[in-house]
Amino acid sequence: MPGERLTRILAGLAADDRGRTARGLCEVATDVLAVSGAGVMLMAGDEARGSVCNTNAVSAAIEELQYVLGEGPCVDAYQQDRAVLEPDLADPRTPRWLAFTPKALEAGARAVFGFPLRVGAVRLGALNVYQDRSGPLSDEQHADALVMAEVVAHWLLDVQAEARPGALAEELELGAEFYFVVQNAAGVVSVQLGVTVTEAMIALRAHAFSTDRPLRDVARDVVERKLRFG
Amino acid sequence: MARETALVRSLVELADTLVSDFDVIELLTGLANRCVSLLGVSAAGVMLASPDNDLRLAASSSEAMRVLELFELQAQEGPCLDAFRTGEPVEHQNLQAGVGPWPRFASGALEAGFRSAFALPLRLRDRTVGALNLFNAGQTPMTDEDLVVARAFADLAAISVVQHxxxxxxxxxxxxxxxxxxxxVLIEQAKxxxxxRAGIGMAEAFDRLRSYARSHNLRLTKVAQDAIDGSLDPAAWGP
Structure with a gap:
């Protein structure tokens, strides 16, 4: 009964005002689903735009990997508009996400699940759930995740409806991770190399890939003037 | 029986189109056409409220109907307008030129070949979002059964519009x-x-970007874009 699930989720959001912050939203998802962690990824035009919230370092890494690599359960869930389930990353039934999988395992995830966020025809991104051990979600967890994804999608539109024109919702400004440091670094590197910011972004990604470092760490070094390009 | 089957099929088909991306005008036009085929009326049309609550023509089963509905809107009188304003059905009315509740509308309708009219509000709970117009060349009122069918179509139209x-x-x-x-993203890149370029900190870079935009009365995103393109006056980041 979706009504009962919804009631449980809404009660979780009401407790301690967790529905007021992006982080609270992901905490409720983790509690309600009884999983190791959850994250919410915002997407547009087949591109990851940022992480609305995540509950720990592992779910943060899962989101960031997808932002950097452009592949993973959330990206697929959004693009294919369906739940994407990988109960065993270490021994996947269908090998996919060649770049994402080893890094996600390294970060501590063993099973990952993506659920599209949508309100009617509007698609916003994906709810990302992970487990630190392999195994499928139960039918209950799966059904809860679908309702949770719906709640998250409405939450996003509701907070944005309150935002000043042209501005991001306060909850997102405060709680979400849009990897702006990477954008800062792209601006810096574009000047250093005398190229466009798009080309600078490619240079940053290439550097992160070849040195096997997180893109965000490379970007931070650039804006702290510890790393120069060109 | 055949009619009931056709009716059920119509409702299912119309409800199906509601599922996701649907074109509301296409749906309402289909609905108007089904009113004609299933209710034995000569023409059907749907008007919808605009954001400032004026009625606008949304769909018609025929060109004659479209012209008459536009006339109704122009004259600001007629069954559709009454149904919308009151939120209640407008009973079957035989039309006589120049007399009755809508004298000007009646003349236009008769000229277009319609001799009776009927209208239902499109309502979802307390909200009236438009009206369904049903016109007939004859003067026989619809049966109670027809009314139930018309009501179902009007309700479906209301739901589809609100969802749209x-x-x-x-x-x-x-x-x-x-x-x-x-x-x-633009602003962060520009920072x-x-x-x-200026060899300053990020926060300082933002301050200079913003004060340049303010003092030159430009949008921040425009200044940011110019900074990224390299077309921004270096004075923008001067101290």
Missing amino acids: WSTIENQLLNEQLMRALDSR GVIFE
Whole structure:
């Protein structure tokens, strides 16, 4: 009964005002689903735009990997508009996400699940759930995740409806991770190399890939003037 | 029996189109056509309320109907307008030129070949979102059964319209969110550009970007874009 699930989720959001912050939203998802962690990824035009919230370092890494690599359960869930389930990353039934999988395992995830966020025809991104051990979600967890994804999608539109024109919702400004440091670094590197910011972004990604470092760490070094390009 | 089957099929088909991305005008036109084929009326049309609560023509089963409905809107009198304003059905009415509740409308309708009219509000709970017009060349009122069918069509139209509006609203919100994010990305990139060109900190770079935009009365995103393109006056990041 979706009504009962919804009631449980809404009660979780009401407790301690967790529905007021992006982080609270992901905490409720983790509690309600009884999983190791959850994250919410915002997407547009087949591109990851940022992480609305995540509950720990592992779910943060899962989101960031997808932002950097452009592949993973959330990206697929959004693009294919369906739940994407990988109960065993270490021994996947269908090998996919060649770049994402080893890094996600390294970060501590063993099973990952993506659920599209949508309100009617509007698609916003994906709810990302992970487990630190392999195994499928139960039918209950799966059904809860679908309702949770719906709640998250409405939450996003509701907070944005309150935002000043042209501005991001306060909850997102405060709680979400849009990897702006990477954008800062792209601006810096574009000047250093005398190229466009798009080309600078490619240079940053290439550097992160070849040195096997997180893109965000490379970007931070650039804006702290510890790393120069060109 | 055949009619009931056709009716059920119509309702299922119309409800199906509601599922996701649907074209509301196409749906309402289909609905108007089904009113004609299933209710034995000569013509059907749907009017919808605009955001400022004026009725606008949305769908018609025929060109004659379209012209007459436009006339009704122009004359600001007629069954559709009454149904919309009161939120109640407008009973079957035989039309006589120049007399009755809508003298001007009646003349126009008779000229177009219609001799009786009937209208239902499109209502969802307390909200009236438009009206369904049914016109007949004859003067026989619809049966009670016909009325039930007409009511079902009107309800379905109301649901589809409300859903359509909320979809548009949600799309707008999502676009606003993405546009706000795009603006922020531009500004963050521009900060990086000025940071490097002027050899200053990120916070300082933002302050100079913002004060340049303010003192030159330019949008921040425009200044940011110029900084990224390299077309911004270096005075922008001067101390």
